[in-house]
Amino acid sequence: MKNTNMDKLDKILNRTIESIEKSKSEMYDIYENAQKEYKRLKKELNDLKKKIRSSMRLVESYEKQLAKSKFDLMQTNKNFDKSTEKDMKDIYDMTDQIMIDLAVERERERNLINQRNDLEVRVKALKEIVDKANNLINNVSVAMKLLTGDLKVLSHQIGDIKEKRNLGVKILLAQEEERRRVAREIHDGPAQFMSNLILKTEYCIKLLDSDLDKAKKELDKLKELIRNGIQELRGIIYDLRPMSIDDLGIVPTLKRYISKIMEENNIIIKFSSCGNYSDLSSVIKLTIYRLTQEALNNILKHSNATEAKIKLSFLQDSIELLVSDNGEGFDISNLEKQKHEGEECGFGICSMRERTELLDGKFVIQSEPKKGTRFYFKIPY
Ligand SMILES: Nc1ncnc2c1ncn2[C@@H]1O[C@H](COP(=O)(O)OP(=O)(O)O)[C@@H](O)[C@H]1O
Ligand SMILES: [Mg+2]
Structure with a gap:
């Protein structure tokens, strides 16, 4: 149930990411095209501006020529007697030509200015599209980062929370x-x-x-x-809370417990411990005690073993507990099968796993029919 919900969430997330990725590439196309068009028009606008400037210069020079020509014309009129008819005609013709050239150039200039005004509006609109597309791409990239990074983390955290809640429920059931x-x-x-x-x-x-x-x-x-x-x-009462754990320590308490089990049952239990320990927290001590107790209970109940071994090692930063027997063993895959089919696993093994995982520890079972069973626990401290 928990996993299917997580899978669904992951699927939705992946679909969202896919469609955003697609939109992002479409947006990028729009941006690229707009950017290209913008550059082209900008160049066109610059060319136009150059043309306008040279046209203005031409107009200006025609105006000067015209003024000069008009002045010449005036002078010729004043000195009417000194000028030949041809001279006068030439000046008239020239003034006429300048006036025509000026009119043409002014018209050209007006056209160019109109074109420039149109182009300026288009360039401005394109610039807005380019900026908008660029902004959108940036925003989408941020959203993508959230979805692919942070949200993924979030979705895993949700998974964690669910798992923790499940664990909480199991602990309540265990209690x-x-x-x-x-x-x-x-x-x-x-x-x-x-x-x-x-x-x-x-x-x-x-x-x-x-x-x-x-x-x-x-x-x-x-x-x-x-x-x-x-x-x-x-x-x-002792079983509820082995008081000697805090007074005697974990090793003597376990030894006492083991000799009691040997008195009451037909089994040899060999206990050994190595390494130094001090200042173990109560939780760790009690967990070690409960793990040994549950593993031994299983040996007595299911294994038909004649001998069991318990080895406790205090390492640099962790404690290892190994409980093994020479009994009938069992098929571990049955436990996995039960788990996959959503059934509760065996209560004892489940609670051993939970107790270990609560302390961030590791728990491994090795068993094969007819070959005995080994329970291995590693708990950091
Ligand atoms: N030491 C062992 N030897 C043989 N079989 C075992 C041993 N420990 C566990 N099992 C098998 O694993 C199953 C699950 O154990 P557990 O979770 O403690 O549940 P329970 O003891 O209530 O049956 C047992 O029913 C038994 O078949
Ligand atoms: Mg059991």
Whole structure:
């Protein structure tokens, strides 16, 4: 469920990125074309401006020529008697020609200026398109960075959060299961035994009237029963919180626990430890204890082993715990299969994995049918 949602999120993200990538390349085409056109028009505008300037210069020089020509004409008119008819005609013709040239050049100049004005409007509009496209591309690049980088990280963080929540739920379930187990133990043990005590006490009270000797014997039995009951109760309390962990340390506590298991069961357990340790946190100590306890429970329950080994190594920055047996072993792929089919994995193995992962540790099981089982834990500190 969790993974399908993550996959969906990833798919949506990838599709979004793809379509933005496509839009980005289209935007880039628009930008490139606009930029090319802009450069071309800008050059055209510069050429036009040059032409206008030279046309203006021409107009100016025609105007000067015309003024001069008009002056000459005036002079010729004044000195009418000194000039020949041909001279006068030449000056008239020249003035005429200059006036025509000037009119043509002025018209050309006006045309050029009109063209320049049009072109200036187009260049301005194109510049706006180029700037806008450039801005858009920049913005899209930022969005892309967010989507491909930060959002991806975010989506993984969401995955993390979901996984943590799942872990939280499993821890709650584990606590619930633990309470159920303790309730069952108290019910089967101390509660049962207290009811027995009442019956036995009532029997003793009756005997006190009739047979004092027998009553005394029964009271002795009762005392023994109470002693056993207290021991059983202590066992349960010890199991809930092995107090000696903090007082004695993890190694002596484990040794004590192991010798108790060997007394009660038909199995040899070899314990060894190496390396120095000090200042282990309570959580780590308790985790090591619980991991050993669960692994040993499994050995007793499932393996039919005659021998088990527990090795605790205190390394530079981590603790390694190895619990192995010479029992029947089992097919680990079954656990994986259960996991893939969405079933809960075995409760004990699940809780071992969770306890280890909570402390950023590593957990490996090696087992094959008929070849025994090894549980390996590495916990950093
Ligand atoms: N030391 C072992 N030897 C053989 N089989 C084991 C051992 N430890 C675990 N298993 C197998 O793995 C399964 C899952 O173990 P676990 O998660 O502790 O659940 P449970 O003990 O409640 O069955 C067990 O049912 C058993 O088949
Ligand atoms: Mg188990």
